[in-house]
Amino acid sequence: xxxxxxxxxxxxxxxxxxxxxLIDDKILSFVCFAALLFFAFNEAKNLFKAEQASxxxxxxxxxxxxxxxxxxxxxxxxxxxxxxxxxxxxxEDIKDVLPYIYPxxxxxxxxxxxxxxxxxxxxxxxxxxxxCDSFAYFTGKIIGTKAFSASSASKTIEGVVGGIIFAxxxxxxxxxxxxxxxxxxxxxxxxAFFAVLGDLIESYLKRRANxxxxxxxxxxxxxxxxxxxxVMIGSLAMVxxx
Numbered sequence: 001x002x003x004x005x006x007x008x009x010x011x012x013x014x015x016x017x018x019x020x021x022l023i024d025d026k027i028l029s030f031v032c033f034a035a036l037l038f039f040a041f042n043e044a045k046n047l048f049k050a051e052q053a054s055x056x057x058x059x060x061x062x063x064x065x066x067x068x069x070x071x072x073x074x075x076x077x078x079x080x081x082x083x084x085x086x087x088x089x090x091x092e093d094i095k096d097v098l099p100y101i102y103p104x105x106x107x108x109x110x111x112x113x114x115x116x117x118x119x120x121x122x123x124x125x126x127x128x129x130x131x132c133d134s135f136a137y138f139t140g141k142i143i144g145t146k147a148f149s150a151s152s153a154s155k156t157i158e159g160v161v162g163g164i165i166f167a168x169x170x171x172x173x174x175x176x177x178x179x180x181x182x183x184x185x186x187x188x189x190x191x192a193f194f195a196v197l198g199d200l201i202e203s204y205l206k207r208r209a210n211x212x213x214x215x216x217x218x219x220x221x222x223x224x225x226x227x228x229x230x231v232m233i234g235s236l237a238m239v240x241x242x
Contacts, residue, residue, distance in 0.1 A: 013227065014130055021123045029114060030066055037062055037107050039224040043214040044099040047205050047225070053099040057082070065108060069115055072239060075108035102201075103225060106232030109239050117242055120178055125191060125238045128171040129230045132192040133199070136163025152203035160196055167192035179242075187241050191234045198233025202226065 020032060041055045061078045065071045082100050086093070114122045140159025148155040168189040175184025202225055206214060215223020 017123070017126055021119055024119045029119075030111075033107065033111050033114075034059060034062055036224060036228060037104065039215070039217060040103040040107065040228065041099050043223045043225045044103055047209045047211065047214060048095045048098040049209070050093070050096045050099050052093060052096045053082075055099075058100060058104050062108070062111070065111055065115075069112075071108050071112035071115055072105075075105045078104065102205075103228075103232055106198075106235055107228075110231065110235040113235055113239055113242075121238065121242050124171070124174055125234055126231055127174055128167050128188050128191045129195045129234050131170045132163040132167035132195050133230060134163075135166035136160055136196075139163065139166075149200060149203075151207055152200055155199075155203075164189065164192045164196065167195070187238070190237050190241060194237040195230035195234040198230040201233060202229035 020028065037058060038055055041053070041058050045051065045053050045055075058078065061074060065074050068074060079097065079100050082097050086097060110122065110125075113125065136155065136159040139162030140154075140156040143162075144156030144158040146157040147153065148157050148160050168185060171188025171192065172181060172185040175181075175187060179187070202214065206212065213222025214225035217223050
C-alpha cells in the first residue's frame with residue numbers, strides 16, 4: 001500500500017536538511033542551493049525542451065546572489081536579460097527562457113528567504129511543506145477516493161485537504177517560536193496551499209512533456225524538481241508574508 005522506498009528516501013532527505021539547518025553555515029547552505037539549482041535547471045531544460053538555456057549563466061547570477069540581499073530582484077534581472085537577448089536575436093525558441101523562470105526564480109526566492117530572514121524561516125517553510133506532503137500522501141492512501149486534478153492523477157481531494165490541515169496545525173506550532181500563534185497559523189495555511197499548487201504545477205509540466213518524473217536522481221521520488229516543487233512555490237508565499 002505504501003511505497004517504503006519513497007518513505008525511507010524522504011526521511012533521509014529530511015534528516016539531511018535538519019543537519020544543514022543545525023550547522024547553519026552560509027557557505028555550506030549556498031553550495032547546497034547551487035547544487036539544487038544545477039540539477040533542477042537541467043531537469044527543467046528537459047521538461048521544456050529548452051536546449052539553449054545555460055545553467056552556467058544561472059549559476060553565475062546565483063554566485064552574485066551570495067553578495068547581495070536583493071536576491072529575488074536579481075533573479076528577475078536574469079529573466080529580463082535572457083528575454084531581452086532572445087528578443088534581440090528574434091529567436092523563435094521562447095521556451096529557452098522558461099528554465100530561468102522555473103525553477104530559477106523560486107530557488108532564488110528560497111535563498112532570498114535565508115539571506116534576509118535566516119535559517120528559522122527557511123526551515124519553517126520546509127517543515128510546513130514536508131508535513132503537507134507527508135500527510136497528503138498518507139491521508140490519500142488511507143481514505144482518499146476522489147481525484148484531485150486531471151494533472152495529478154495520484155492525488156486525491158481528501159489527501160490534499162488532510163495535508164493542508166495538518167501542515168497548518170503543525171506549522172503554526174512551529175512558528176510560535178518566533179511569531180504569534182494566529183500569524184503562524186495564517187502563514188502555515190498560505191504556504192501549505194501554495195505548496196499544493198507547486199506540486200500541481202510540476203505534475204502539469206510533466207504531463208505536458210509526457211514524462212513520469214522530472215529525473216531519476218532520488219530513489220522513489222524521481223528528480224530534484226519532483227522533490228522541491230512544493231518548496232519552491234511555497235517559498236514565494238513565504239517571502240511575501242515574512
